[in-house]
Amino acid sequence: VTVVLNDRNDFTLDAVRRVALDGEGVRLSATALRRMQRAHDQFQRFVDANRGIFIYGVTSLGGSEAARHRTPEETLRIRRTNKRPHLSFSSESMPEAAMRATVLATLVQFIEGNTATHPQRAQRMAALLDRPLPRVPAQGVTVPGEILAMAHLYRDVPQLVRGSGHQAGSGNGMQFTCGMSAVAAIQSRRRLELVARVFALSVEAFNAPLAAYDPAFKGFWGDRYESQAIDALNGHLRGARTKGRRSFQAPVSYRVLPRLLGQAYRAVAALEEVSAISMRAIASNPAYSLPDRRHPLGHTFSNAGYHNAICPPALDNVAASWVDMAQLAHRHISKLHKGETSRLPDRLYAPDADPATRASTGGLDFVPNGFIEEMRLLAQPTLLSSAEPAAGEQDDMNAPGFMAYVKHVRVSELLDSTIAILAASASQALHVTKRPAPTALRPFLRSIRETFPPVETGRDIGDDAQRLAERFTAAASSGDVALRRSAS
């Protein structure tokens, strides 16, 4: 299956899902190719008529060399000869899905002609998606703009294909940040759906009164995201028994769940919004505005198209929400194991078990401590660096996208680990009290128990928890957040 790209409106989060996560290829429509060729030709006429003005990358070289005026022929000769070397290195690599989304986000810059990119270069770029992508280091790529990472990802795509003339930027944009954020947005939505299920299971495991999740709060609080959280929780708690529950209110950590979950819905929605905007943004330095009445040959403008300022804070915000979710999950884990608070069997041992041989999820409640402390460190905001990035004083502000994304990925994995322990603890609480999951969550609980069976005798439950966490991480990519597919 192939995603057909005709104009910038085709660059949606759904297209990202298909290309980046489901592995589909792309094809540039004939209309788009013709439009690119026309813009490329128009740009040559524009350059011919404006040889004396500053056109970044055309009558100058880049970065700190921008101050020196050169002829278009000279820059073309240099660009044809010079190849961008690999400068970055790291033992970690950028995830393939995020890089596939980056290739897609590169094409949006080309598709309406605003980078005067030759259509053959666009096709070469699109063809990258038909085979494994070059490896891009996860560190050492933070610079003003995204130029260092490009040298790795576009290794096999020359800046100037045979027969092409000048181009306006043609890749000097923010495509990595756009692609990474878009993938993170899709995975975050899925992860949130999974997290809501696990918390609902915890509510039932704790036997918490359901009043705190009453749909009436949608009207009392009036926040659409808290309403989404309330709806999600009620959907998952469908079929939960209403009699015989705890007679007084559950601890705060259970009652504030719809509000903190609501904030997570808000954060994910914001990430989706900025990612969608960014995916269809044409952001290149320089950019070429096509001919119009005022500018019969079009015009160019040097700008900060390479600096995406809206996705990194949104990634940070989701990461921060994940920290709060993890902290809340740890509270639930502790409380589920604390009999005097939960009124469940203490430490979730079966009540009739022999003290000499008994086993439970007890002890796992210690494990999230390190996860959460690491999350707190990583989820600090990705601010603009106050440092001067390098010797050339012209490029004086780093783009924060890579940093924000790499941190986000790690924070997300640590959330999965913490949530896996909550799922295992909730499962154990239901097991030792011989209670079923709410009707809507029974298949989900069964699937959890495939990977992490209730504990009755001693075993290395940390290994089971890790496998469950890995299933959760995989579900964020596959979309199987209800864990319908068998663990095997």
Added chain:
Amino acid sequence: VTVVVESREDVTLANFRRVAYDGESVRISATARRAMKDSRESFFRMLDADPEQFVYGVTSGSGMWAERARRFDGDRSRRGVQSRHGGAAFGGGYLPDRIVRGLIFARLSSFVEGHAKVRPQIATELAAMLERPLPRIPVNGAMWAGETIYPSYLGDGIRIELELGEGLGNGSPVGATLAADVALRAPTRLALAERIFCLSIEAIAAPLEAYDPDLVDLWGDPYEGRALRNINRLLAGVPKKGRRFYQAPVSWRLLPRVIGQAHRAIATLEEVAEVSLRSASVNPIYEPPTRAHPNGRALSNGGYHNAMATPAIDMLNASWADLCTIADHHVTKMRKPNVSLLPDGLRHPGEGMGYGTGQVGLGHVDFVEEARLAAQRTFIPGAEGDPQDDVIDPVNLAWKKSLRADECLDSMLAVLAVIASQALSVSDRPAPPSLRGLLAAVRERFPPVHETGRRRNLGRELEGLRDALAAAVLAADPDL
């Protein structure tokens, strides 16, 4: 002038400004008083019908003692220990009057439709409190599960005793108030920043193409669009010729993007403040009678934890830190002639060899670094209050950091304004037409520096300018 509160819909950001900032009074409408009276009556009918049902704080103890049941015995006037003694917060000074007034106003949204089952006299007493000296509420030592500590101090200011089921502390009026406070001050502060950054654009004679209106459509983000339009409006009338012939450093070119993100952060905060102000957030909340529940019902819940105010304030703090960083780069770059193409040392022609600005622009990095500290995220604390009250609300921490972030940004904007003013002075160029008044106001407080003339205390002048910027924010006067 008086704000009339008839329902939660009247507890808006605009009315918050009138009450908290402009000192207007509040009147509780007859409709609202009737709703509260009816609600309290139906609440007790509900209890009479089932005196043993769990209603937090009424037929149960509080907090850790919520499990202790107490049958409703018909005594509506019973009071607890918290209504007899004051709060235990201390340190950090006291909340400004605007916050206390705002808190009183925000408190009403849980009351006026009967959700807090308080008597109408409590609401009218709260409104009357705005006409008298306000209770003093310590800033520190006030973080606990929910937001109970600040609003419990309002009990110091009312002249009647609270009765059974009545409380001032439970709910989330603090998150609403603090979000509203930051949201109301932020737009003017950003407008000031836009003006001073535009002064900086002109000071370095940056090419205008980085702000080309065509970018509005190409980037497609409404907030970046707003930033681009504002920049173009502020730069209208500047000379097109004779500007720097190649692109300005990145820190000038990315302004519309970073300012756009600040607009986005403000819009989010405004929305959060609006939603929070009008929410009924008390625990337990009483839902007045409906067909399904003829006596109404009391729902125990977590409304006292506003989870959206803190992240929204944090995000604005991060935007302020980024603007501080950009201002620092502008100041540094304008002082480097090889980068700025401005006269060496920002000295006037014929003046000496040293720093033309004295020490201005040398020592400001602490504002940048402190702004970065103030922008650190505010998570729910790891510390657990007690086994029952086990998630602590951190919103006052985020708000305290916002005050420092504000001060750091004002300080950096003052330094940048002075350096831009000096750059225009030494190169004998005017400000953009729409910024000439601002430049005159800057120079009134901090004239361009010359090698000769009276000895000046430049730091004190800068502080005066910084204070003028802060005052302009409160007065919503970005043109000084």
